[in-house]
Amino acid sequence: MPVLFEGAQVPAHLTNIPISLISTSTDSANKYVKGKVIHKGPLVVSAADNFILKTVIQEDDSSQKPSINIVLFGDLAKSFSQSVNQGDVVVASGFQVGKSPTVRKDNHHACNLLLSKSDACIYVYHPQSPSDSKSPQASKRSSTCSAEVSQTTKAPKYTYVRLDNLKLSSTVNVYGVVVFFKLPHKSRGTHWCSTLKITDQSNLKIQCTLFCNKREDHPQIFQVGDIVRLHRVKTQSYEESIQLISAYGFAAVTFDGIVGRAVEPRTSSRSFQFHQEDQQKVEELRAWAASHSIVSATSTTIPLSATQPKAYFDLTCQLLAKAPIDTTCTLLRVWDGSQCPHTLLKVIVEPDSVEGPVSFSENKENLIANVLVYDNHVEFARQLKPGTFLRIFNLRAIPGSSRVPGLTSSQAVEHDHLAFHLHGGTSYGRGIQVLPENSQDVQELKSALEMFSKDKDDSGVSDSELMDIWCTPPETLERRCIHNIETVMLSQLKQCNDPLGSHHVRVQLSSFKPHRLHQALKLYCSKCSSLQDVPDDEVVNRVFSEASRNAELCSPPSWALSGKVNLPGISHGSSNRTLHIHSSSELLSEGKAKELIYIMGSSLEETCRLADGYQNIIPVRSSEGRLALLDWPAPFLFRGRKRYYGCKSCSEAAAVSEPSCEGVDVIDEKVIAEALQVQPLQFVLLMELQLQDATDTLDVFLWKHAEMFFNVSAEDVAANQEAQDHISRTMNALCPKGGSDVHRPWLDMCLTAYSTVCDGGRGQTCYQICDTGIIKPRPPPSESYPSGSGPTPHEAA
DNA sequence: GTTTAGGCTTCG
Numbered sequence: 032m033p034v035l036f037e038g039a040q041v042p043a044h045l046t047n048i049p050i051s052l053i054s055t056s057t058d059s060a061n062k063y064v065k066g067k068v069i070h071k072g073p074l075v076v077s078a079a080d081n082f083i084l085k086t087v088i089q090e091d092d093s094s095q096k097p098s099i100n101i102v103l104f105g106d107l108a109k110s111f112s113q114s115v116n117q118g119d120v121v122v123a124s125g126f127q128v129g130k131s132p133t134v135r136k137d138n139h140h141a142c143n144l145l146l147s148k149s150d151a152c153i154y155v156y157h158p159q160s161p162s163d164s165k166s167p168q169a170s171k172r173s174s175t176c177s178a179e180v181s182q183t184t185k186a187p188k189y190t191y192v193r194l195d196n197l198k199l200s201s202t203v204n205v206y207g208v209v210v211f212f213k214l215p216h217k218s219r220g221t222h223w224c225s226t227l228k229i230t231d232q233s234n235l236k237i238q239c240t241l242f243c244n245k246r247e248d249h250p251q252i253f254q255v256g257d258i259v260r261l262h263r264v265k266t267q268s269y270e271e272s273i274q275l276i277s278a279y280g281f282a283a284v285t286f287d288g289i290v291g292r293a294v295e296p297r298t299s300s301r302s303f304q305f306h307q308e309d310q311q312k313v314e315e316l317r318a319w320a321a322s323h324s325i326v327s328a329t330s331t332t333i334p335l336s337a338t339q340p341k342a343y344f345d346l347t348c349q350l351l352a353k354a355p356i357d358t359t360c361t362l363l364r365v366w367d368g369s370q371c372p373h374t375l376l377k378v379i380v381e382p383d384s385v386e387g388p389v390s391f392s393e394n395k396e397n398l399i400a401n402v403l404v405y406d407n408h409v410e411f412a413r414q415l416k417p418g419t420f421l422r423i424f425n426l427r428a429i430p431g432s433s434r435v436p437g438l439t440s441s442q443a444v445e446h447d448h449l450a451f452h453l454h455g456g457t458s459y460g461r462g463i464q465v466l467p468e469n470s471q472d473v474q475e476l477k478s479a480l481e482m483f484s485k486d487k488d489d490s491g492v493s494d495s496e497l498m499d500i501w502c503t504p505p506e507t508l509e510r511r512c513i514h515n516i517e518t519v520m521l522s523q524l525k526q527c528n529d530p531l532g533s534h535h536v537r538v539q540l541s542s543f544k545p546h547r548l549h550q551a552l553k554l555y556c557s558k559c560s561s562l563q564d565v566p567d568d569e570v571v572n573r574v575f576s577e578a579s580r581n582a583e584l585c586s587p588p589s590w591a592l593s594g595k596v597n598l599p600g601i602s603h604g605s606s607n608r609t610l611h612i613h614s615s616s617e618l619l620s621e622g623k624a625k626e627l628i629y630i631m632g633s634s635l636e637e638t639c640r641l642a643d644g645y646q647n648i649i650p651v652r653s654s655e656g657r658l659a660l661l662d663w664p665a666p667f668l669f670r671g672r673k674r675y676y677g678c679k680s681c682s683e684a685a686a687v688s689e690p691s692c693e694g695v696d697v698i699d700e701k702v703i704a705e706a707l708q709v710q711p712l713q714f715v716l717l718m719e720l721q722l723q724d725a726t727d728t729l730d731v732f733l734w735k736h737a738e739m740f741f742n743v744s745a746e747d748v749a750a751n752q753e754a755q756d757h758i759s760r761t762m763n764a765l766c767p768k769g770g771s772d773v774h775r776p777w778l779d780m781c782l783t784a785y786s787t788v789c790d791g792g793r794g795q796t797c798y799q800i801c802d803t804g805i806i807k808p809r810p811p812p813s814e815s816y817p818s819g820s821g822p823t824p825h826e827a828a
Numbered sequence: 829g830t831t832t833a834g835g836c837t838t839c840g
Binding site: 276455 | 838
């Protein structure tokens with residue numbers, strides 16, 4: 032969620048980028064821009080609940096220094112409006128760089144910064160130290176004051192009570208080092224409950240009971256030793272000691288408790304204060320805790336390589352795959368890059384039920400611990416996505432477990448295998464915490480995992496290859512490429528400096544467009560590479576009526592014979608229609624009259640009806656006494672239900688001539704296009720899909736290999752309902768309407784990354800799905816014919 | 829401005 036910090040230190044992993052160096056090719060990852068607010072626009076409500084605010088920052092006071100427009104969206108715009116004044120210094124990170132549409136007018140930087148993404152962050156520094164204003168509304172007052180008067184609109188300053196100064200029946204703010212905690216869990220009442228025990232320099236240990244409506248509003252504690260700042264907790268007495276309990280308006284901020292690490296506030300609060308004093312408080316508590324061995328005495332986090340049978344421990348790891356076992360148990364397959372000295376228990380589960388790869392290379396498999404998660408932890412485990420980093424608290428290494436669900440009989444005899452159980456309940460802080468990607472612990476874990484990938488010759492059998500051998504996965508897709516490359520997470524792919532080429536991903540489909548699938552069907556010209564929509568029937572109809580209105584007599588060309596064809600009325604009682612046709616005298620003499628006719632003056636509907644009786648129908652009109660094709664966008668040919676269009680700019684407007692049928696077995700669209708000097712347009716399918724995995728989302732195109740993907744030809748999609756339904760069903764299976772993530776199958780895909788050149792000449796990386804198709808083809812009936820060539824059967828109306 | 833929980837292992 033985008034966050035506005037007041038007075039907080041900029042995280043150490045971010046580096047400053049001078050405004051002058053910003054360009055549309057700037058990679059904003061881990062960068063920040065800093066400047067003084069020289070203009071703050073009004074908060075604009077753009078749509079229900081959405082806000083936009085524009086501000087201008089300048090690098091330095093001097094008017095020589097560059098200035099840049101920043102556009103903030105959503106809650107961040109709102110917070111900015113409330114907390115920032117002209118004259119404040121702001122730091123922005125997580126921005127996107129766009130072209131400034133107002134550069135000519137305002138003379139600011141040619142680019143602007145857009146702050147809309149979830150990692151967008153603003154750090155605000157007020158020029159004066161906060162006053163002692165007691166007005167709690169002060170910080171919320173919207174203000175456009177200049178720097179001189181802004182000191183009257185300062186936020187209230189919080190005071191913190193040392194734990195030995197707590198008085199009964201009062202609401203206070205406290206700081207403390209966490210010495211024990213239970214992760215948030217649902218209470219029997221209406222709230223999420225978490226309990227912690229904190230201490231400070233008083234060395235008193237105070238029990239806190241916190242109730243919040245939302246899980247994320249609890250302190251985000253990753254380990255004992257973390258430092259919490261609790262606002263609005265009230266004191267109460269329980270069993271002769273003083274306790275803290277969350278009061279109305281409770282809010283928490285958590286910090287890493289390790290000396291030397293960046294003081295980065297963790298909180299779900301959209302806007303909160305953070306001053307120099309807070310930084311100091313955190314550092315004092317860190318130093319005090321370190322010198323009193325508060326953490327080392329209690330921490331039980333160990334790597335897999337240090338696990339002992341029967342012992343309880345905490346594990347920092349990455350989730351690779353998971354599978355539900357039964358209603359009270361879920362299997363999590365995790366690793367931390369280290370190898371357990373004991374043989375790890377193998378749990379056999381139905382391959383169909385696995386989320387994430389079903390198997391891994393042998394080297395990797397040896398490092399993977401099977402964690403069985405029970406009872407109250409199952410619900411949380413179900414929401415986890417493979418790839419996520421976790422800390423599992425109070426895990427137990429159980430030797431020789433003989434009654435593990437899912438165990439096969441052949442395995443039950445193996446007794447000294449270690450299994451890992453996360454028992455039900457919350458005793459001893461038992462539970463699972465998701466660690467964010469940017470946390471120090473995850474950074475360390477990731478480098479350990481990368482070491483494994485580099486060190487080991489892991490090029491043997493890849494995870495997904497094995498999977499193909501093992502089972503027919505429940506997924507409807509399989510890769511058909513020849514690459515033997517590791518599956519990568521989407522975040523890795525996005526961060527890759529040189530993404531061009533092929534990649535394997537394992538993803539879910541989170542959305543796709545167009546939703547109206549007929550819009551996915553396009554016409555493509557292989558000569559000029561143009562892509563256009565399939566013309567609307569209404570528009571085509573107009574061209575036909577226009578042509579029939581202007582029908583004038585014309586003498587047929589020498590190679591053709593004129594005739595008439597009787598078309599029965601469409602409804603009972605309606606009169607028959609007589610239509611003028613031309614036919615090739617050569618074909619007539621060969622008895623092939625039904626193979627090709629030229630028709631004049633018919634409507635679109637009539638032409639379609641005639642297509643039942645003639646294999647090829649070319650609609651024509653008279654132009655200056657000669658036969659000519661109808662104007663774009665009328666099809667140049669009707670074959671059964673299929674219509675063929677020519678490229679408007681690549682086709683020659685020549686007189687309609689006789690197809691050369693010598694040595695031609697079948698008169699098809701190719702023969703006819705050639706004879707008419709028409710550049711035929713090809714039906715193609717084009718969709719934009721959003722893929723997701725645990726780490727990121729990625730927009731990709733489905734185009735060149737769309738027919739393989741659906742196992743249907745675009746031409747058939749254009750012509751028959753069955754093929755269209757097939758695509759609908761497939762998309763619905765991959766991305767059920769209104770279904771949550773859990774209902775979406777995991778798909779192994781091969782992607783090609785390529786570069787496109789846009790206006791500015793700068794390449795943009797695009798992705799296409801390639802060599803990936805459905806495993807069990809459910810072809811529509813017409814698929815039994817080779818697509819694109821050969822005779823097309825006339826379909827029943 | 830209710831209630832919940834108020835640490836203290838383990839069916840598997």
